[in-house]
Every structure is written in C-alpha cells, then in structure tokens.
Amino acid sequence: MSRSLETQPLLSVNRLCKHFIVHNRDGKKIEGFAKASFDVPKGSVLALSGSSGIGKSSVLKCIYRTYLPSNGSVVYRSRMYGTVDLAALSEYRILQLRAFEIGYATQFLKILPRVPALEVVAEPLLDGKTSPARARTEARRILGRLNIPAALFDAYPVTFSGGEQQRINIARAVVARPRLLLLDEPIASLDEASIDAVIDLLSELRDLGTTMVIVSHNSKILKSLANQVYRLPAKPNQITPCEADRLDAGASHAG
Amino acid sequence: MRIENTRYEQPVLATRGLAKRYGRGCPSCYALTGADAVSNVCPRCRTVIACQGVSIDLYPKEVLGIVGESGSGKSTLIRLLHFDIEPSEGEFYLRIEDKATKKNIGTDFNGRNLVPLSPYQKRQIRNFAMGIVYQHPHLGLRMNISAGGNVAERLLMANWRNVADMRERAGELLQKTEVPVSRLDEAPRNFSGGMQQRVQIAKAMSNRPMLLLFDEVTTGLDVSVQARVLDLIRRLQKELNVSAIVVSHDLGVIRMLTSRTIVMKNGEVVESGITDQVLEDPQHSYTQLLVSSAL
Numbered sequence: 001m002s003r004s005l006e007t008q009p010l011l012s013v014n015r016l017c018k019h020f021i022v023h024n025r026d027g028k029k030i031e032g033f034a035k036a037s038f039d040v041p042k043g044s045v046l047a048l049s050g051s052s053g054i055g056k057s058s059v060l061k062c063i064y065r066t067y068l069p070s071n072g073s074v075v076y077r078s079r080m081y082g083t084v085d086l087a088a089l090s091e092y093r094i095l096q097l098r099a100f101e102i103g104y105a106t107q108f109l110k111i112l113p114r115v116p117a118l119e120v121v122a123e124p125l126l127d128g129k130t131s132p133a134r135a136r137t138e139a140r141r142i143l144g145r146l147n148i149p150a151a152l153f154d155a156y157p158v159t160f161s162g163g164e165q166q167r168i169n170i171a172r173a174v175v176a177r178p179r180l181l182l183l184d185e186p187i188a189s190l191d192e193a194s195i196d197a198v199i200d201l202l203s204e205l206r207d208l209g210t211t212m213v214i215v216s217h218n219s220k221i222l223k224s225l226a227n228q229v230y231r232l233p234a235k236p237n238q239i240t241p242c243e244a245d246r247l248d249a250g251a252s253h254a255g
Numbered sequence: 256m257r258i259e260n261t262r263y264e265q266p267v268l269a270t271r272g273l274a275k276r277y278g279r280g281c282p283s284c285y286a287l288t289g290a291d292a293v294s295n296v297c298p299r300c301r302t303v304i305a306c307q308g309v310s311i312d313l314y315p316k317e318v319l320g321i322v323g324e325s326g327s328g329k330s331t332l333i334r335l336l337h338f339d340i341e342p343s344e345g346e347f348y349l350r351i352e353d354k355a356t357k358k359n360i361g362t363d364f365n366g367r368n369l370v371p372l373s374p375y376q377k378r379q380i381r382n383f384a385m386g387i388v389y390q391h392p393h394l395g396l397r398m399n400i401s402a403g404g405n406v407a408e409r410l411l412m413a414n415w416r417n418v419a420d421m422r423e424r425a426g427e428l429l430q431k432t433e434v435p436v437s438r439l440d441e442a443p444r445n446f447s448g449g450m451q452q453r454v455q456i457a458k459a460m461s462n463r464p465m466l467l468l469f470d471e472v473t474t475g476l477d478v479s480v481q482a483r484v485l486d487l488i489r490r491l492q493k494e495l496n497v498s499a500i501v502v503s504h505d506l507g508v509i510r511m512l513t514s515r516t517i518v519m520k521n522g523e524v525v526e527s528g529i530t531d532q533v534l535e536d537p538q539h540s541y542t543q544l545l546v547s548s549a550l
Contacts, residue, residue: 023540067536091529092264092314095514112511114486
C-alpha cells in the first residue's frame with residue numbers, strides 16, 4: 001500500500017448537514033446541525049463536543065445512517081468496498097458495513113427483550129466465522145473487563161441498572177473489534193471505577209487500530225483517550241437552505 | 256483483503272410495477288387512487304386498486320418488513336408473491352441459488368418474469384421455494400387433520416414419499432417450534448391460537464424453503480404468546496439463514512424482526528429504508544404519522 005493511502009483519513013466528514021421536515025406540522029423545518037467537517041485518521045480518536053442540543057448525536061446517527069444526511073458527504077475507507085460515501089451508499093452495503101466494520105453504541109440501551117446479557121454481547125460475533133463457544137468466551141471476557149458481575153450474564157439487561165445497561169451497550173459495540181467505532185456519551189451514567197474500566201478498554205481497542213468518534217463531555221475521556229476534539233459549529237439561526245451548498249460540496253470532496 | 260460478495264448483492268426476489276385491481280378498471284384508475292388519493296377505490300369506475308406500482312428487492316438472508324395500516328395493500332402483495340392471486344400488471348422475479356431448491360426445480364426460472372408462467376410451474380416454485388404463515392391459522396392449516404398430517408401434506412407436495420422420513424421430519428419441526436411432540440397426531444382445531452401459529456410455522460418451514468412469508472402472524476395473539484412466536488421466528492430465521500418478508504401493522508414487530516422496511520399506503524409504496532432509519536428519521540408524512548402514533 002502506498003504511503004499516501006496510509007496517511008489519508010479513515011473517515012472524512014465534509015460539510016455534513018441534517019435537517020428534519022415535520023410534515024404533520026405544516027412542513028416545519030427543524031435544524032439538526034449544519035456544515036460539520038472533520039477528518040479522523042486511522043487508529044485515532046476524535047471527540048465531538050459542543051453544548052447540549054447542538055446536534056452531536058445526530059452527527060453520529062448520520063454517519064451510521066440511522067439518519068439520512070440532508071447534504072454533504074461521509075467518506076469512509078472501508079475494507080469491504082474501498083472508499084465509499086456513507087451518505088449515499090446502498091442500504092445493503094450499509095448493513096454489511098454495520099455487521100463487519102462499524103460499531104455504534106447509543107446513549108440508551110435499545111435491545112431486544114428476553115435475550116440474556118451474554119447473548120446480547122456475543123451476537124455481533126455470530127457472523128458464521130466465529131464459533132458460538134468462542135463468541136461467548138470473548139463476550140464473557142469483555143463483560144468481565146467492564147466489571148459486570150458474572151451473576152448477571154444470564155439475566156435480561158432490561159432489568160439492569162442504568163450504568164450496567166450502558167456497559168452492556170459498550171460491550172456489544174466493541175466485542176467484534178470494529179474498524180470504526182461510534183460512541184454516544186459512553187460514560188454518562190457511570191461511577192468512577194466503571195469510567196476507568198471503559199477508558200482502559202477503549203484505549204486498548206484504539207491501540208489495536210480501531211478508529212473512534214466519541215460524543216462526550218468528560219474531561220478524562222478528552223485527556224486520556226482523544227487525539228483531537230472537534231467543536232460542532234453553532235446552528236444557523238434560521239432556515240439556511242442546505243440545497244445551496246450542494247454544488248460546491250459535491251465539487252470539493254473529489255480528493 | 257476484500258470480501259468478494261457481489262453475488263449476495265443481487266436480490267433473490269424482485270418485483271417491478273406489480274399491481275392488482277378488482278373491477279373492470281378505467282384509464283384513470285391508477286392516477287385517481289394511491290398514496291396521495293383519499294382511498295384505493297377509483298372514484299370514476301369504483302374499481303378497487305389493492306396495490307399498484309410495487310417494486311421491491313429482497314436480498315439473500317435478509318428480513319424485509321412491510322408496514323402499513325389495514326387496506327394499505329400489504330397482504331395483497333404477499334399473496335401476489337405466493338401466487339395465491341394473479342397480478343393485473345407487473346413483473347416478478349426469483350433467483351434460485353440455494354442447493355436444495357436448485358436440486359428440485361433447477362435454475363431455469365432465474366431471470367425470467369414469473370407472472371406469465373403456467374399454474375403448474377407456479378405451483379412447482381411455490382412448493383419447493385416458498386413457505387407462508389398466514390394471520391388466520393385456518394388459511395394455512397387443515398384444522399381436522401393431525402398436526403403431523405399437516406406438515407406431511409406440505410412435504411408430499413415437495414415430492415417427499417417415504418412415510419417414516421416424513422414423520423421424522425414432522426416430529427423434528429414441531430419440536431423446533433415448541434409444539435409438544437405428544438400432540439403430533441392431534442388436530443390443530445384443538446390447539447390454542449399460539450400453538451396453531453407454531454404448527455403453521457413448522458409447516459411453512461418443512462420443505463426447507465429459500466423464502467418465508469409472514470402475514471400478520473402475531474395479530475390477535477395475547478402479548479406473552481406474541482412474544483414467544485416472535486422469538487421463535489427470529490431464532491429460526493437466523494438458524495436457517497433464509498430470506499423472509501414480514502408483513503405487520505405493528506412497528507414493534509417490524510423493529511424486532513427486520514433489517515429493511517417498506518411502508519405502504521393505499522396500495523402504494525411511500526417509503527423504504529433501513530429499519531432503524533425508517534423508524535427514527537421517517538421521510539414521508541404518512542410514515543411520520545405512523546411512527547408518532549406508536550404507543
């Protein structure tokens with residue numbers, strides 16, 4: 001691989017915009033965020049900061065395609081498909097990348113009921129390449145690292161405390177060692193000891209080559225984990241037509 | 256290393272412009288009905304347009320959800336796919352790739368529009384490649400024939416001939432679907448709703464289909480039974496690695512079972528996308544209404 005390829009960022013977000021049109025309220029337009037631009041080199045950690053409600057979680061959701069970006073591009077150097085724009089990639093390929101390359105932990109636990117914690121965490125590894133026994137061993141190891149007592153492994157996470165649920169979420173997102181990991185307030189409801197455990201696990205993952213985008217206000221995360229901090233630009237006061245950017249946004253990400 | 260998986264990016268099932276109308280029809284039927292119209296009844300000739308212009312793709316091993324309120328045409332669509340009814344217009348394609356189905360009906364149908372095929376050919380495809388579970392068990396089961404007999408009937412259609420083999424397969428399937436094997440010889444009319452549904456699922460899977468169709472399978476069951484049936488479907492789909500289409504008006508069912516979803520209104524597709532995107536960032540006004548109406 002040539003050197004120039006090595007130094008190109010793994011993820012490059014260019015003038016990304018998101019707004020919502022609420023049809024049932026006379027087509028009211030709600031701004032999510034506008035013109036977010038940042039690069040994340042391979043193996044590094046970028047922290048997204050900015051005041052509450054400025055659209056940090058929405059940026060992560062646009063990268064993961066839970067939200068459809070309104071404008072701009074999300075250039076990702078994938079292993080499976082080469083360089084792709086996640087904002088425009090086919091649904092099928094997005095789902096494949098989610099299964100094999102991109103992990104995401106939401107702020108709140110959203111998982112299926114009636115599935116024991118160990119299965120929830122092991123599931124991303126059950127892609128046909130890892131044996132179920134090995135997947136469970138790995139899930140047990142990660143849960144242990146995050147100080148989840150072994151007695152809870154067979155219980156349903158919906159019955160867990162907020163902090164435990166959050167750690168289940170993180171465990172599930174990291175178990176398959178994704179190339180790109182998106183974390184939304186990963187330590188918001190954790191105590192000091194758990195925070196250290198999470199940061200320890202994430203540092204290890206980073207050193208193994210995982211690239212991360214983290215939404216967090218925590219100074220420990222910013223100091224000990226993040227290589228760079230990106231402040232999301234303030235929202236446009238009123239209606240900024242994102243469409244107006246379309247032409248130059250399209251032209252500028254040729255490189 | 257790049258994974259060579261472009262083969263999987265071709266749909267196993269595709270429809271183009273599928274439509275079904277009940278009535279003699281007139282030139283303005285399609286224009287005067289559909290998502291932007293008040294209803295799916297043509298105001299000029301009173302023809303019912305159950306669905307129109309439906310183009311969908313289903314990828315290998317994927318579960319696709321179809322969501323919409325009563326009368327949106329979702330059950331019509333699934334019946335068209337199962338050859339229960341004939342479309343008025345449009346094309347329908349299957350790509351037969353899996354070993355078992357290939358062995359039985361070959362790959363001659365690949366890339367061919369299936370709509371003009373003979374009833375015999377359609378039955379062949381249905382018997383070897385598909386399994387369906389209906390909302391009402393009496394549509395999918397013979398209520399007076401034993402549970403085992405119901406499964407065996409399906410196996411007979413798929414050219415199984417050995418009685419001992421069929422009995423063994425029926426026992427194995429009922430065990431998988433958590434129907435007590437001791438009730439193998441009992442008729443489904445004696446079973447509870449949830450159990451009838453599980454016998455239907457056993458029957459639908461018996462011929463090892465490449466495609467499973469589920470039409471509102473948990474509607475009318477009480478919540479604890481619903482949960483068991485859903486858990487069962489999820490487990491079996493993963494285990495068997497088949498492609499499936501799940502029709503439901505219940506967003507909870509869609510969220511739990513599917514990876515992509517299409518939304519229908521008045522017989523037309525108004526939106527499609529990755530399931531979590533459709534639920535969290537719905538684009539069409541009807542989908543927004545549907546999502547905001549969820550309990």
